[in-house]
Amino acid sequence: MVRINKSGEVFVKLLYWGCAGSGxxxxxxxxxxxTKDGTFGKDVTPTGNLTKIAMASGSTLYFDRGIFQSKKQQKIFYHVYTVAGQARFSPLRKKIFLGTDGVIFVFDAQRNRIEDNINSLKELKNVAANKLITDLPILVMVNKQDLPNPLNKSEVEEILRQEGVFLPTDHKLYIWNPIVYETIALYSNAQNVYKVFAELARRTAVYQAMGDGKAPDTSKPIKLPPDVPDL
Ligand SMILES: Nc1nc2c(ncn2[C@@H]2O[C@H](COP(=O)(O)OP(=O)(O)OP(=O)(O)O)[C@@H](O)[C@H]2O)c(=O)[nH]1
Ligand SMILES: [Mg+2]
Structure with a gap:
């Protein structure tokens, strides 16, 4: 749920979900x-530091959180979280998920991780009570494209289809299917990291403004209230 405080500030919670070590x-x-160094600082800027609660290995122990402020609409803040991907942290992930407005699912493109990715997706579906796409915008990263023989976009779309997270073309919400981005998360070699975040921010705004928090059904004409002249 997007939250608005008394001074009109808007808080949107975006969550990165995926198996351990996916990136x-x-x-x-x-x-x-x-966004801090200005490479992609057009639309948002981080406020404060990134909070990371991790083990010595670098694997997340609790969560990470960063807050990003819209530059054009300075009252909008994105609270960006990651879950701890290790299997044993499942109860914790459920808590971190609460109040999420949009999800980026991070696939590990290494082929020996396919099962872990699918298990993580199944857990997300369960935690999201099957409201992905309809109530909760979701985008997908197929990360680690710099490693040899990575899973690609169409292979991942097939997995999403099998898991029911990719609607058939005749479905009225088809246009809200997750976009699958082939990514490299490493800063030195970053690919599509900003793009996927910016698209999720855009989709959460559209769900909010046009669908009252749900995926707008664009197959129907939008009804204007009676006092609004039809232009
Ligand atoms: N080659 C390559 N390595 C990556 C990429 N993204 C992340 N890594 C590496 O993968 C390892 C795990 O990355 P993390 O970002 O800690 O993974 P995580 O998904 O947060 O893992 P958990 O916190 O355990 O759930 C680290 O060594 C990263 O440097 C990528 O795009 N390419
Ligand atoms: Mg982590």
Missing amino acids: KTTAVDTLYRL
Whole structure:
């Protein structure tokens, strides 16, 4: 749920979800650096530092959080979280998920991780009570494209289809299917990290403004209230 406080500030919660080691922390870290150093600083800027609660290995122990402020509409703040991907942290992920307005699912493109990716997606579906796409915009990163023989976009779309997270073309909400981005989360070699974040921010705004928090059904004409002249 997008939250608005008394002074009209808007808080949107975006969540990076995926199996252990898929690159969630790296993606948010790179997003922070790209927006801070101005490489992609057009639309948002980080406020404060990135909070990371991790083990010595670098694997997330609790969560990461970064806050980004819209530059054009300074009252809008994006609270960006990552979950801890290790299987044993499942109860914790459920808590971190609460109040999420949009999800970026991070696939690890290494072929020996396919099962882990699918298990993580199944867990997300369960936690989201099957409201992905309809109530919760979701985008997908197929991360680690710099490694040999990575999973590609169409292979991942097939997995999403099998898991029911990719609607058929005749479905009225088809246009809200997740876009699958082939990514590299490493800052030195970053690919599509900013793009996927910016698109999720855009989609959450559209769900809010046009669908009252749900995916707008664009197959029907939008009804204007009676006092609004039809232009
Ligand atoms: N080659 C390559 N390595 C990556 C990429 N993204 C992340 N990594 C590496 O993968 C490892 C795990 O990355 P993290 O960002 O910690 O993964 P995570 O998803 O946050 O993992 P958990 O916190 O355990 O859930 C680190 O060594 C990263 O440097 C990528 O695009 N390419
Ligand atoms: Mg992490």
